[in-house]
Amino acid sequence: MTLESIISVRNLHVSYRDRKVLKGINLDIYKNRITAIMGPSGCGKSTLLRCMNRMIDLSEGARVGGKVLYRGENIYSPKIDPAQIRFRIGMVFQKPNPFPKSIFENVAFGPRINGYKGDLSALVEQSLQRAGLWDEVKDRLHENAYMLSGGQQQRLCIARALALEPEVLLLDEPCSALDPISTMHVEELIRQLKERLTIVIVTHNIQQAARVADYTAFLLQGELVEFGETSRMFTVPKDKRTEDFITGRFG
Amino acid sequence: MVDSAGKGFRREKGVEILLALAASVSVLVTIGIVVSLFSETAGFFKEVSVKEFFTGTKWTPLFSPAHYGIAPLVAGTMLVTVIAMIVAAPLGLASAIYLSEYAPDGVRRLIKPVLEILAGIPTIVYGYFALTFVTPIIRAVFPQTNVFNALSAGIVMGIMLIPMISSLSEDAMTAVPNSLREAAYALGATKLEVSYKVVIPAAVSGIVASFILAFSRAIGETMIVTLAAGSTPKLTFNPLDSIQTMTAFIVQVMLGDAPFGSIEYKSVYAVASVLFVVTLSLNLIGTWIVRRYKEVY
Numbered sequence: 079m080t081l082e083s084i085i086s087v088r089n090l091h092v093s094y095r096d097r098k099v100l101k102g103i104n105l106d107i108y109k110n111r112i113t114a115i116m117g118p119s120g121c122g123k124s125t126l127l128r129c130m131n132r133m134i135d136l137s138e139g140a141r142v143g144g145k146v147l148y149r150g151e152n153i154y155s156p157k158i159d160p161a162q163i164r165f166r167i168g169m170v171f172q173k174p175n176p177f178p179k180s181i182f183e184n185v186a187f188g189p190r191i192n193g194y195k196g197d198l199s200a201l202v203e204q205s206l207q208r209a210g211l212w213d214e215v216k217d218r219l220h221e222n223a224y225m226l227s228g229g230q231q232q233r234l235c236i237a238r239a240l241a242l243e244p245e246v247l248l249l250d251e252p253c254s255a256l257d258p259i260s261t262m263h264v265e266e267l268i269r270q271l272k273e274r275l276t277i278v279i280v281t282h283n284i285q286q287a288a289r290v291a292d293y294t295a296f297l298l299q300g301e302l303v304e305f306g307e308t309s310r311m312f313t314v315p316k317d318k319r320t321e322d323f324i325t326g327r328f329g
Numbered sequence: 330m331v332d333s334a335g336k337g338f339r340r341e342k343g344v345e346i347l348l349a350l351a352a353s354v355s356v357l358v359t360i361g362i363v364v365s366l367f368s369e370t371a372g373f374f375k376e377v378s379v380k381e382f383f384t385g386t387k388w389t390p391l392f393s394p395a396h397y398g399i400a401p402l403v404a405g406t407m408l409v410t411v412i413a414m415i416v417a418a419p420l421g422l423a424s425a426i427y428l429s430e431y432a433p434d435g436v437r438r439l440i441k442p443v444l445e446i447l448a449g450i451p452t453i454v455y456g457y458f459a460l461t462f463v464t465p466i467i468r469a470v471f472p473q474t475n476v477f478n479a480l481s482a483g484i485v486m487g488i489m490l491i492p493m494i495s496s497l498s499e500d501a502m503t504a505v506p507n508s509l510r511e512a513a514y515a516l517g518a519t520k521l522e523v524s525y526k527v528v529i530p531a532a533v534s535g536i537v538a539s540f541i542l543a544f545s546r547a548i549g550e551t552m553i554v555t556l557a558a559g560s561t562p563k564l565t566f567n568p569l570d571s572i573q574t575m576t577a578f579i580v581q582v583m584l585g586d587a588p589f590g591s592i593e594y595k596s597v598y599a600v601a602s603v604l605f606v607v608t609l610s611l612n613l614i615g616t617w618i619v620r621r622y623k624e625v626y
């Protein structure tokens with residue numbers, strides 16, 4: 079079984095104005111695997127994730143140095159259109175953020191702006207199916223998305239991202255605003271999605287990383303302390319700080 | 330103890346009554362205005378038939394034979410208002426989009442006060458500007474243009490309305506949460522798509538409200554039209570013609586020497602009643618549209 083790296087982070091530095099937040103990160107994201115990025119609050123997890131699809135461009139005052147290679151190409155090279163990168167690399171945020179439109183229009187938004195020519199209804203249905211939401215919403219597709227529960231809204235946001243058939247899905251603490259049952263649903267969903275795409279999930283929940291991730295990266299104060307297979311890292315951590323963090327002896 | 334508590338209580342009561350009186354002043358005044366408006370209007374309709382007023386096409390109360398068909402005044406008002414909205418709606422909205430979505434902080438800090446100053450200019454200055462600056466330009470382009478014309482007043486009124494539409498619409502757009510913008514960017518949207526497909530639809534009720542308020546304001550605007558649009562009640566849709574608006578007519582009669590209680594005098598109230606009803610219904614239609622748009626989401 080060979081591992082293909084789809085995103086490679088190389089010597090990545092990020093600072094907000096004069097504050098260094100990421101200090102020389104090197105990391106490979108493997109195709110069709112789930113990679114968790116864990117670490118305490120404020121260590122730079124979201125920043126690292128946002129660098130992978132150039133959402134960092136929208137953060138005021140952020141400066142990026144180093145490279146992020148997507149399929150071997152540096153996404154920070156001047157000839158790259160960030161909108162095209164985000165179209166291939168989807169993102170789901172910490173707080174569910176559906177548009178104030180119908181369920182259908184939420185899922186159709188991405189395909190519409192990217193000029194999708196096929197059968198939109200079929201695509202919407204398929205995306206909702208894959209997000210495990212279809213059965214719950216199939217009779218109310220034209221209701222406002224705000225009528226859904228928080229967990230349903232988050233799965234709708236996942237469906238919305240899936241409608242573009244991205245190769246990579248970046249999830250930034252997708253369960254932190256959800257109750258345990260909804261969290262279980264989303265985690266189950268993430269495991270299923272691994273078949274067709276690559277997933278990077280940010281979490282500060284150690285158990286969640288252990289439950290869903292094939293690989294885990296442990297970030298501390300802007301540095302990558304350890305990266306490896308989750309099962310190995312959680313049984314025999316190489317770094318003392320990793321051990322402290324996963325055994326809860328941290329800070 | 331008991332005594333001071335009693336005094337405190339009495340003072341509280343007194344303050345409450347004073348505040349209630351203050352609040353009721355505006356309500357009472359409004360009721361008074363409406364009552365006097367409609368009673369004088371009723372007096373007017375004792376002498377002029379409702380049919381003539383609403384279906385007549387001539388308005389010549391100050392000449393004989395006097396005609397009292399309000400259509401020319403309504404047409405004049407609408408002509409100027411529509412021209413003003415054609416100028417103000419796109420420019421106001423574009424400026425709001427620019428300020429809310431595109432402008433760097435420094436530029437926004439520069440432009441916002443300028444817009445506020447624009448909103449604070451007395452309308453007589455706008456009227457003067459229309460007459461002495463805009464009208465000559467229009468006449469240079471279209472020599473057949475009257476010195477007093479609807480176009481000049483309409484354009485300048487539009488300029489006057491831009492800050493109002495811009496600032497109300499911008500408020501509505503800045504109120505759209507950033508998380509929605511991020512959601513759209515993350516789906517590969519460009520800045521333009523984010524503005525047009527996310528921010529404007531989410532802010533549409535505020536934008537519509539700003540248009541309606543501007544429209545209402547334009548209908549009631551007096552100084553610019555009195556100075557620049559003329560005093561010729563004429564049923565026309567030619568923007569280069571001299572016309573008269575409802576408000577300008579009221580000014581004309583009030584400044585003239587129409588004797589109290591005369592029919593000319595009463596005609597002012599009839600026109601004012603129409604103005605009142607039109608503005609009121611506009612606001613009602615406006616709130617209705619806002620509610621409908623909200624339901625679409």
Ligand SMILES: Nc1ncnc2c1ncn2[C@@H]1O[C@H](COP(=O)(O)OP(=O)(O)OP(=O)(O)O)[C@@H](O)[C@H]1O
Nearest residue numbers: 094099118119120121122123124125126137138282
């Ligand atoms: N737009 C910004 N401007 C300035 N500083 C920022 C900005 N975004 C994040 N930071 C700072 O950068 C550091 C890393 O932030 P980041 O959001 O990446 O952390 P995180 O690991 O995701 O934390 P959390 O678990 O709380 O979400 C924090 O100290 C944060 O205060």
Ligand SMILES: [Mg+2]
Nearest residue numbers: 123124125250
């Ligand atoms: Mg974060």
